[in-house]
Amino acid sequence: MDRTIGVVSKIVLGVIVVVTLVPALLVIIVSFNPGAYVAFPPTGFSVEQYAKIFDGSTWVNAIQISILIGIACAVTSVVIALPTIYVASRSDWSGRYIGILLACVSILIPVSAYAVALYATLGSYKLLGSVLGVVLSHVLLALPIVVVLLLTGISKVPRDLDLVARTLGASRLNAAFSITLKLLLPSIFVSLIAAFLTSFDEAVFVSFLGGIGITTLPKAVLESVKFGLDPVITAIGGLLIIFNGVLVILRNAVDGRSARKLKKARIHDDG
Numbered sequence: 533m534d535r536t537i538g539v540v541s542k543i544v545l546g547v548i549v550v551v552t553l554v555p556a557l558l559v560i561i562v563s564f565n566p567g568a569y570v571a572f573p574p575t576g577f578s579v580e581q582y583a584k585i586f587d588g589s590t591w592v593n594a595i596q597i598s599i600l601i602g603i604a605c606a607v608t609s610v611v612i613a614l615p616t617i618y619v620a621s622r623s624d625w626s627g628r629y630i631g632i633l634l635a636c637v638s639i640l641i642p643v644s645a646y647a648v649a650l651y652a653t654l655g656s657y658k659l660l661g662s663v664l665g666v667v668l669s670h671v672l673l674a675l676p677i678v679v680v681l682l683l684t685g686i687s688k689v690p691r692d693l694d695l696v697a698r699t700l701g702a703s704r705l706n707a708a709f710s711i712t713l714k715l716l717l718p719s720i721f722v723s724l725i726a727a728f729l730t731s732f733d734e735a736v737f738v739s740f741l742g743g744i745g746i747t748t749l750p751k752a753v754l755e756s757v758k759f760g761l762d763p764v765i766t767a768i769g770g771l772l773i774i775f776n777g778v779l780v781i782l783r784n785a786v787d788g789r790s791a792r793k794l795k796k797a798r799i800h801d802d803g
Contacts, residue, residue: 556773563766581767591768594752598732601663601748605670605731606724609678612671613723617682618712622691632679639676646672647740654741661743669737674727681726685719686712725779733772 558572566578585591616631638646650669651660659665689712735750742751749768756762 559766559769560773562763563770565763565766567763581764582771584764585767585771590747591749591752591764594747594749597663597746598748598750601667601670601738602728602731604663604667605674606727608667608671609674609727610682610720610723613675613678613682614713614720617679617686621683621686622712632683635679636676638672643673643736647737650737651740660741661745663746666738666742666746666748667731669741670731670734673734673737674730677726677730678723681723682716682719685716685722689715725782729776729779 562572562574563581564577564579565572565574566576566580613635616635619625620628620632641649647669650672654660654665654669659668732748733750735748735754738746738748738751739754742748747755749772753765753768756765
């Protein structure tokens with residue numbers, strides 16, 4: 533019975549992997565097709581579509597704005613989440629989990645409904661069509677992910693390390709920065725990547741709130757599809773797949789290094 537379950541699980545996993553990877557591989561293959569139309573199988577091999585991305589200012593500006601907003605969103609999300617998860621995990625205050633709850637509320641609301649609500653809110657503060665307004669909306673979207681990642685990371689950091697540092701004369705703030713924050717750096721890095729990708733791939737909020745003045749890469753792709761299937765989109769898709777893949781590999785490498793570091797910290801603490 534166990535063997536049958538194991539075989540079925542492997543088959544299901546294999547199907548999921550194939551269904552996930554095949555479309556991505558097809559996009560990359562089609563992106564090297566020359567000409568003004570999307571064709572499969574490709575009629576030749578050319579980097580023409582990739583060159584077109586950087587020929588005009590439309591795609592370059594969209595990429596630059598996406599990166600700018602993504603970095604701002606990632607940094608802001610982590611800055612907000614760090615004190616929230618530290619208080620929740622290290623404080624004895626009875627209401628310490630209220631901040632966690634408030635930070636994760638946005639995940640319960642449908643994105644389209646949330647965008648409509650934010651439209652009215654940001655409009656009252658004259659932030660519609662501004663980079664700041666889009667960044668704030670993306671922070672609300674990324675914050676639950678960052679909080680969960682950091683909360684998971686800090687749960688693996690022994691609390692006794694802080695207590696030992698404080699018994700040796702370190703202040704609470706010094707112990708937090710020199711011990712907890714130092715061991716939490718890999719989780720912070722992973723959270724930055726997750727928040728950046730959440731912002732970089734988001735198209736609903738920027739379409740509602742960005743106006744005509746702010747066009748991120750996902751929004752530019754959607755607007756391009758409205759008027760026909762530009763083959764340049766396949767090149768952009770290929771770049772995004774590779775970019776996201778590199779970030780995921782980097783995140784996994786950091787996760788593995790973090791696990792080894794925390795294991796050493798626990799062994800040292802037990803000793």
